[in-house]
Amino acid sequence: MAIIDQPLREPAASVSVPSPDGADPRIVAWVERLALHATPDEVVWCDGSQPERARLIRDMVDAGTLVALDDAKRPGSYLARSNPEDVARVESRTFICSEKEEDAGPTNNWVPPSAMRETLHGMFRGAMTGRTMYVMPFAMGPIGGPLTRYGVQVTDSPYVVVSMGTMTRMGHAALAEIGPDTEWVRCAHTVGAPLAPGQADVPWPCNPIKYISHFPETREVWSHGSAYGGNAILAKKAFALRIASAIGQDEGWLAAHMLLLKVTNPRGRVFHVAAAFPSACGKTNFAMLQPTIPGWKVETLGDDIAWIAPGPDGRLRAINPEAGFFGVAPGTGWSTNPVAMDTLTHDVVFTNVALTDDGDVWWEGMTDEAPAHLTDWLGQDWTPDADRPAAHPNSRFTVSAAQCPTISDDWDDPAGVPLDAIIFGGRRATNVPLVSQAASWEHGVFMGATLASERTAAAEGTVGELRRDPFAMLPFCGVNMADHWQHWLEVGEKAEAAGGAPAIFQVNWFRKDADGKFLWPGFGENIHALAWMLDRIEGRTGAVTSPFGLVPEDGAIDHAAAGVSDEQWSALFGLDKAALSAEADDAAAFLDSYGAKVPVEVREQLAVMRGAIDSLD
Numbered sequence: 001m002a003i004i005d006q007p008l009r010e011p012a013a014s015v016s017v018p019s020p021d022g023a024d025p026r027i028v029a030w031v032e033r034l035a036l037h038a039t040p041d042e043v044v045w046c047d048g049s050q051p052e053r054a055r056l057i058r059d060m061v062d063a064g065t066l067v068a069l070d071d072a073k074r075p076g077s078y079l080a081r082s083n084p085e086d087v088a089r090v091e092s093r094t095f096i097c098s099e100k101e102e103d104a105g106p107t108n109n110w111v112p113p114s115a116m117r118e119t120l121h122g123m124f125r126g127a128m129t130g131r132t133m134y135v136m137p138f139a140m141g142p143i144g145g146p147l148t149r150y151g152v153q154v155t156d157s158p159y160v161v162v163s164m165g166t167m168t169r170m171g172h173a174a175l176a177e178i179g180p181d182t183e184w185v186r187c188a189h190t191v192g193a194p195l196a197p198g199q200a201d202v203p204w205p206c207n208p209i210k211y212i213s214h215f216p217e218t219r220e221v222w223s224h225g226s227a228y229g230g231n232a233i234l235a236k237k238a239f240a241l242r243i244a245s246a247i248g249q250d251e252g253w254l255a256a257h258m259l260l261l262k263v264t265n266p267r268g269r270v271f272h273v274a275a276a277f278p279s280a281c282g283k284t285n286f287a288m289l290q291p292t293i294p295g296w297k298v299e300t301l302g303d304d305i306a307w308i309a310p311g312p313d314g315r316l317r318a319i320n321p322e323a324g325f326f327g328v329a330p331g332t333g334w335s336t337n338p339v340a341m342d343t344l345t346h347d348v349v350f351t352n353v354a355l356t357d358d359g360d361v362w363w364e365g366m367t368d369e370a371p372a373h374l375t376d377w378l379g380q381d382w383t384p385d386a387d388r389p390a391a392h393p394n395s396r397f398t399v400s401a402a403q404c405p406t407i408s409d410d411w412d413d414p415a416g417v418p419l420d421a422i423i424f425g426g427r428r429a430t431n432v433p434l435v436s437q438a439a440s441w442e443h444g445v446f447m448g449a450t451l452a453s454e455r456t457a458a459a460e461g462t463v464g465e466l467r468r469d470p471f472a473m474l475p476f477c478g479v480n481m482a483d484h485w486q487h488w489l490e491v492g493e494k495a496e497a498a499g500g501a502p503a504i505f506q507v508n509w510f511r512k513d514a515d516g517k518f519l520w521p522g523f524g525e526n527i528h529a530l531a532w533m534l535d536r537i538e539g540r541t542g543a544v545t546s547p548f549g550l551v552p553e554d555g556a557i558d559h560a561a562a563g564v565s566d567e568q569w570s571a572l573f574g575l576d577k578a579a580l581s582a583e584a585d586d587a588a589a590f591l592d593s594y595g596a597k598v599p600v601e602v603r604e605q606l607a608v609m610r611g612a613i614d615s616l617d
């Protein structure tokens with residue numbers, strides 16, 4: 001392939017790989033092998049310190065990778081503009097290389113591990129020539145915690161080092177935890193842009209040939225060609241979801257694409273809630289919700305990933321394994337998410353947003369009115385009459401979770417938090433009601449398994465196209481999705497036997513009217529749905545049955561207080577028999593694509609739903 005046709009140095013016979021005292025010899029040996037093969041000029045072990053971060057940032061400013069923002073307006077903050085061909089996750093180039101094809105399942109791209117290893121061997125050969133190889137030991141979860149797992153990522157991208165430093169607990173402390181018996185995940189990353197002697201670098205090196213490859217059995221990730229988000233910050237989707245879903249299946253816990261929040265109700269009772277919404281469907285916003293109903297308080301624990309495991313008493317607890325937020329910028333503004341805006345006042349790396357003339361950032365939705373002139377994400381002049389967005393729709397901010405003003409005291413409790421409720425949600429213009437409650441854990445697993453959502457700019461593909469996105473994990477499941485459902489059923493059954501599993505709900509903030517306008521105001525008003533869900537757990541509010549489970553009885557939610565008319569309210573729960581029958585047919589066809597692996601409980605729940613649809617007038 002192209003990369004190995006480029007003029008490269010021959011692999012070095014030896015490369016000097018100094019290693020920190022006490023580094024596990026398995027890590028040192030792996031790093032040495034990789035260095036010999038990828039032939040970086042230099043190998044640097046990252047300690048995760050502030051001086052190290054400052055040094056890398058300074059170098060990137062010098063190289064043009066980062067633009068320093070105005071130090072008074074946005075202290076400690078920078079803007080990166082990616083290569084326009086490297087702006088989002090690439091699902092079509094994401095591979096699950098399990099030994100058996102059936103362990104990857106029909107909704108993953110499967111390649112036999114031996115074939116993928118051979119390809120990657122070619123792709124990584126000499127790939128770091130002319131660059132520095134950074135070695136980053138990291139922890140997912142608080143250092144030393146019972147649910148915490150460890151990994152080591154190598155990369156030739158300083159941008160990725162700075163990102164990993166924010167998104168994970170990276171550096172010396174993590175390295176010190178990896179002893180001879182510690183399982184650690186090998187994460188190898190290259191932008192795939194070797195530099196010939198004397199060749200000038202570009203601000204955002206990458207390669208059109210991308211491979212985001214996972215080996216679930218041997219707990220490895222190999223990524224080539226991209227420096228963007230989940231393609232490159234391998235601790236995140238690659239490890240904490242894809243590899244972790246395989247580890248969790250072996251060990252009895254769940255890796256989930258879920259935000260985590262803490263709610264205190266007006267009576268002072270505390271709940272912890274996890275919610276799975278697909279990419280760019282509102283997790284960060286919900287995790288930072290500012291309730292519009294007096295007396296309710298929401299605090300943030302995580303905005304993207306939760307690991308859910310039985311605690312000492314057998315009940316489910318959850319941690320946020322990450323240490324930062326890699327959040328969608330567009331749509332984040334003072335009126336929609338003031339907590340995020342407050343989080344972003346300093347020490348942020350923004351990627352692919354627009355630059356204002358006074359050295360600050362802007363994106364669509366930050367303010368009602370766009371500035372008169374901007375430099376857009378491509379580095380070009382932009383004015384409000386341009387027919388293109390100033391910020392890329394998948395532009396993002398990378399920021400430490402600790403600087404979020406609503407971060408909860410227990411967000412980094414190594415023992416995690418007890419989980420009271422799990423919510424599934426997607427972008428659905430039609431059919432799916434604002435909120436409903438699953439009749440049982442099995443029904444909840446069915447809701448998760450048949451979750452569907454309109455595509456967003458978070459990955460390549462046609463924005464708006466409806467697709468099934470089970471558990472909001474379609475792009476993130478390192479095992480056969482149907483085995484993942486079976487695993488959820490088993491984990492729930494054990495939790496119930498231990499005294500109770502979390503209640504499960506489904507939400508849809510995105511239903512539209514005939515004119516294509518959202519029927520529900522969303523954001524802070526989402527507390528109305530959340531309050532109903534938690535009141536249900538306490539048995540304080542009523543519900544009636546529907547094909548989607550239990551929905552609020554008349555008057556249970558004060559929709560007028562949310563600014564929603566009676567007409568809009570009934571439209572939010574409207575049931576169109578023909579459309580719902582088609583929905584059930586589509587869900588059935590989707591389940592069928594997994595063949596005999598679909599758990600019988602999931603099929604039974606589809607039959608229950610069909611019965612309820614058939615009995616509609």
Ligand code: GTP
Binds near residue numbers: 304329332509518
């Ligand atoms: P990933 O980081 O990709 O996993 O996404 P996420 O689920 O954290 O998405 P995020 O919260 O950043 O939301 C993405 C987009 O959805 C933003 O443009 C938001 O403005 C929009 N959004 C979030 N919550 C709501 C809501 O309640 N109603 C409406 N209409 N839009 C919302």
Ligand code: SPV
Binds near residue numbers: 089228229237
């Ligand atoms: C998502 O796409 O769900 C994200 C962003 O959270 S990325 O880390 O790029 O996957």
Ligand code: MN
Binds near residue numbers: 257278279
């Ligand atoms: Mn995500």
